[in-house]
Amino acid sequence: MLEIATIRSQFGLAVQGLSKRGIKEAEALLNQVLALDKSRRETQIELDSTLAEANNKAREIGRLIQTGAKDQAESAKQETAGLKAKARSLQQKLVDLVDQQQQALYNIPNIPNSDVPNGSTANDNLVVAEWGEKPALHAQAKPHWDLIKQYDIIDFELGNKVSGAGFPFYKGKGAKLVRALANYCLDQADAAGYLEIQPPVIVNQESGTATGQLPDKEGQMYAISDSEQYLIPTAEVPITNIYRDVLLHTKDLPIKNVGFTPCFRREAGSWGSDVRGLNRLHQFDKVEIVQVNHPEHSYQALKEMVEHVAGLLQQLKLPYRIVNLCGGDLGFTAAQTFDFEVYSAGQDKWLEVSSVSNFETYQANRLKLRCRGEDKKNFLLHTLNGSALAIPRVLAAILENNQLETGIKIPDVLVQYAGFDTISL
RNA sequence: AGAGGGUUGGCGGAGUGGUCGAACGCGGCGGUCUUGAAAACCGUUGUACCGCGAGGUACCGGGGGUUCGAAUCCCUCACCCUCUGCCA
Numbered sequence A: 001m002l003e004i005a006t007i008r009s010q011f012g013l014a015v016q017g018l019s020k021r022g023i024k025e026a027e028a029l030l031n032q033v034l035a036l037d038k039s040r041r042e043t044q045i046e047l048d049s050t051l052a053e054a055n056n057k058a059r060e061i062g063r064l065i066q067t068g069a070k071d072q073a074e075s076a077k078q079e080t081a082g083l084k085a086k087a088r089s090l091q092q093k094l095v096d097l098v099d100q101q102q103q104a105l106y107n108i109p110n111i112p113n114s115d116v117p118n119g120s121t122a123n124d125n126l127v128v129a130e131w132g133e134k135p136a137l138h139a140q141a142k143p144h145w146d147l148i149k150q151y152d153i154i155d156f157e158l159g160n161k162v163s164g165a166g167f168p169f170y171k172g173k174g175a176k177l178v179r180a181l182a183n184y185c186l187d188q189a190d191a192a193g194y195l196e197i198q199p200p201v202i203v204n205q206e207s208g209t210a211t212g213q214l215p216d217k218e219g220q221m222y223a224i225s226d227s228e229q230y231l232i233p234t235a236e237v238p239i240t241n242i243y244r245d246v247l248l249h250t251k252d253l254p255i256k257n258v259g260f261t262p263c264f265r266r267e268a269g270s271w272g273s274d275v276r277g278l279n280r281l282h283q284f285d286k287v288e289i290v291q292v293n294h295p296e297h298s299y300q301a302l303k304e305m306v307e308h309v310a311g312l313l314q315q316l317k318l319p320y321r322i323v324n325l326c327g328g329d330l331g332f333t334a335a336q337t338f339d340f341e342v343y344s345a346g347q348d349k350w351l352e353v354s355s356v357s358n359f360e361t362y363q364a365n366r367l368k369l370r371c372r373g374e375d376k377k378n379f380l381l382h383t384l385n386g387s388a389l390a391i392p393r394v395l396a397a398i399l400e401n402n403q404l405e406t407g408i409k410i411p412d413v414l415v416q417y418a419g420f421d422t423i424s425l
Numbered sequence B: 001a002g003a004g005g006g007u008u009g010g011c012g013g014a015g016u017g018g019u020c021g022a023a024c025g026c027g028g029c030g031g032u033c034u035u036g037a038a039a040a041c042c043g044u045u046g047u048a049c050c051g052c053g054a055g056g057u058a059c060c061g062g063g064g065g066u067u068c069g070a071a072u073c074c075c076u077c078a079c080c081c082u083c084u085g086c087c088a
Helices: A002-011 A009-021 A026-066 A070-106 A144-150 A156-162 A173-191 A206-211 A234-245 A298-314 A362-367 A389-401 A413-419
Strands: A125-131 A195-199 A200-205 A229-231 A246-249 A255-264 A283-292 A320-324 A336-344 A349-360 A371-372 A378-380 A381-389
Touching: A002 A026, A002 A320, A002 A371, A009 A026, A009 A234, A026 A070, A070 A229, A125 A298, A144 A336, A144 A389, A173 A195, A173 A255, A173 A298, A173 A381, A173 A389, A173 A413, A195 A206, A200 A206, A200 A234, A206 A229, A206 A234, A206 A371, A234 A246, A234 A255, A234 A283, A234 A362, A234 A381, A283 A298, A283 A389, A298 A349, A336 A389, A349 A362, A349 A389, A362 A371, A362 A381
Parallel strands: A195 A255, A246 A371
Antiparallel strands: A125 A320, A200 A229, A255 A283, A283 A381, A320 A336, A336 A349, A349 A381, A371 A378
């Protein structure tokens, strides 16, 4: 969430930033927050002075009682009734105003950084790098949803029967490939200095709010009935929330964590005819890298994370392009995001397999994740995360790009993890 | 799951209704002393919000209540410890 101090001191920049996201009423929205902030402060001043008066009265009564002046004490008690009522109503007013301000801020997205391209849709995203050659496939090449049936390695019908659409079963070499990809990604992250974490996959409301999924994306998460908990849509949520209400020291930085979890997404409204097979699932596995860094180093960290993901895809020999998301396509909480899209030859499509973002202080402000500086002043840290990688789409691209007439060739780096080098009949 | 005990500042640990943001010790920071260091001594040392400032307000696990006044009493939730039970 944006800091109220930032909105106050850099109003023009904030308006400009939100406009970049295509929010037309940005100025009115921010003015509304500032108005709430103003009355919040006024109410607090009034409340504080009322409480100060009541405190003084109470001390005075204490003194009177101790000196034995019972009658005076009793009459002084009568005088406090009004103050008490006043304080109570001001308190309520303050709580309401704080709540309103909070709600308003929760619904304002992050300000894109200056390097984010202008634009309103995915068409305006900027391709900043491309790597690899599109493979030349044989004449009978197929999309992965046909290949998985042919080799019987992933079963959507079975998933449909047991769970629902978008919950496939991975079988045999399909299951082993998932495991191989996860292990490969985790080992690479480990080598890059990330601490491996196995977090819970169910989180509470506070966690969902702190990383920004709530209230913005409530409809996209699976909620647990009765317990106000949610299945995680990404390991970002539990892993970043480790640092909720935490005060770090500069010597602790950077923090680098990696987690491998299933991710659950309702994907409400996004089901279409072009979304087939592994392209979009309700449950999928993902290795996620998360960093907490000093504001001065976060963009260097973002660059390193982008390079890390690029390295993974290069070793897997998957052609990819890196996309700098435009203002209109940027996620709610991100200040800047680079998407990795892998070319999947069987369906002739670019599949998003990673999204690497810097959230600057947006999440840290909700998390109350701060750092104690050398000057003993506390400041908000920057959080970052990226997929490294989202497994099913990578799997789809591997199956499609490496298909031969005789079978599917497994990328060299995965062979030692998978225990086989070919999928064939 | 049941019974009992507990949760206080960076740490340890007092405090059971008033002057307590909280004794004391340790640690940290500054100083005196010393060629330097240690020891000793003196001072200082939480966070957030509001205020130009003086200063004010809130916070003793979370939330609510009683009271003129709550770290202290009551309710509730969470967590920890001990004993009993159950279970991958």
